[in-house]
Amino acid sequence: xxxxxxxxxxxxxGLTAVNNLDLQVDEGMIFAIIGPNGAGKTTILNCIxxxxxxxxxxxxxxxxxxxxxxxxKVLASGISRSFQNVELFSKMTVLDxxxxxxxxxxxxxxxxxxxxxxxxxxxxxxxKEIAFEILELFDLKxxxxxxxxxxxxxxxKMIDIGRAIISKPKLLLLDEPVAGMNIEETxxxxxxxxxxxxxxxxxxxxxxxxxxxxxxxxxxxxxxDFGKKIAEGTVTEVQNNPKVIEAYLGEVQEDVGT
Ligand SMILES: Nc1ncnc2c1ncn2[C@@H]1O[C@H](COP(=O)(O)OP(=O)(O)OP(=O)(O)O)[C@@H](O)[C@H]1O
Numbered sequence: 001x002x003x004x005x006x007x008x009x010x011x012x013x014g015l016t017a018v019n020n021l022d023l024q025v026d027e028g029m030i031f032a033i034i035g036p037n038g039a040g041k042t043t044i045l046n047c048i049x050x051x052x053x054x055x056x057x058x059x060x061x062x063x064x065x066x067x068x069x070x071x072x073k074v075l076a077s078g079i080s081r082s083f084q085n086v087e088l089f090s091k092m093t094v095l096d097x098x099x100x101x102x103x104x105x106x107x108x109x110x111x112x113x114x115x116x117x118x119x120x121x122x123x124x125x126x127x128k129e130i131a132f133e134i135l136e137l138f139d140l141k142x143x144x145x146x147x148x149x150x151x152x153x154x155x156x157k158m159i160d161i162g163r164a165i166i167s168k169p170k171l172l173l174l175d176e177p178v179a180g181m182n183i184e185e186t187x188x189x190x191x192x193x194x195x196x197x198x199x200x201x202x203x204x205x206x207x208x209x210x211x212x213x214x215x216x217x218x219x220x221x222x223x224x225d226f227g228k229k230i231a232e233g234t235v236t237e238v239q240n241n242p243k244v245i246e247a248y249l250g251e252v253q254e255d256v257g258t
Contacts, residue, residue: 002027002171002203003048008057010043017043018054019227025171025220030197030204032214035224036247041207042084044224045173048205049081050074061171080164081173084207087160090149094140094159097148098131099124101163127166134162138192154185158192165196172196174206178213186210190217215239223247 005023009016018040025031033041046052048059050071059066061079069077080101088097135141138158148156157177164172177193178186190213196202208214214221214235221238223231231241238244 001025002062003205004058004060005044005048006058006060008044008047008054008059010040010047010052010054016227018047021057021227021229023222023229023232025203025205027170027203028197028201029219030193030206030217032218032221033205033207033224034209034211034214034221038226039224040227041224042175045081045175045205045207049079049173075167075169078170079173080167080169080171082157082160082164082175082177084175084179088148088156088163091147093145093147094135094151095128095131095144097159098134098162098166099127101166102127102130130166130168131162134166137195138162154181154189157181157185158189161189161192161196165200165202168200169202171203171205174204174208176208177206178208178210186213189213193217 001024003023003025005021008018008021008023010018021040021044023044033044035041043052047054048061048066050066050069053067061077064077066074066077066079089100092100132141132144135144138161140155140158140162143151143155148159151159157180161172161174161177164174174193178189181189193204193206194217197204206218218235220234221232222229223238223241223244225247230247231238231244233241
């Protein structure tokens with residue numbers, strides 16, 4: 001097992017955003033967390049990426065206690081994430097945004113010419129090679145030197161995922177990877193997520209409201225409601241679970257499985 005949450009609880013004042021959550025994600029899975037707005041999904045990702053510390057419970061990654069790690073050490077341990085609202089440097093080029101993903105602290109050393117040693121330059125060249133591989137994979141090479149702010153939102157979201165995988169993570173956390181995308185972009189991103197798992201061996205843990213995407217590409221789904229996991233299983237198991245239908249999927253049943 002790659003990632004394990006045991007009895008994780010997160011409270012904000014009087015509000016319990018995540019309540020006694022157990023979750024296990026095996027290596028090589030595309031694992032989706034779904035649930036209505038405010039169910040606690042983003043809070044879970046924020047705990048795994050160590051932006052938040054749970055009030056109680058344990059989180060382990062590759063068998064190691066993740067909660068003893070500081071936020072800036074999480075990337076080095078093999079966990080990377082994308083954001084619900086794309087968090088890119090809009091005035092920087094696509095290429096430079098990818099390079100920042102290698103390590104946030106490389107931003108200044110990579111991009112300013114001052115104080116560059118021969119070793120720095122070699123590192124930068126190696127990093128650029130990886131960045132171009134990703135651009136090739138995403139079919140975005142032609143945008144490499146364009147400023148991010150000039151590109152459509154769908155492409156910005158892909159660049160955000162590119163930034164997240166340049167560090168070659170074992171686990172990629174995706175927060176609504178197709179939110180705001182049109183049907184064509186959604187289809188492209190679904191293929192991309194599957195390829196990241198199949199060709200790069202990256203385990204995916206994603207939050208997504210787009211039920212057709214979730215049902216099409218997930219190996220396993222956990223359903224959250226008011227901070228609690230109310231169901232978990234394969235696509236078919238979740239689709240047929242009366243609790244899920246009642247609490248969440250009922251109103252969108254017609255979308256499910258299409
Ligand atoms: N930093 C915070 N301070 C206070 N309350 C918070 C904080 N972060 C989240 N919450 C609250 O915790 C609950 C769970 O929020 P969370 O963002 O995890 O839900 P979500 O399932 O991701 O929702 P959405 O689908 O709308 O993104 C909500 O009631 C939210 O208002």
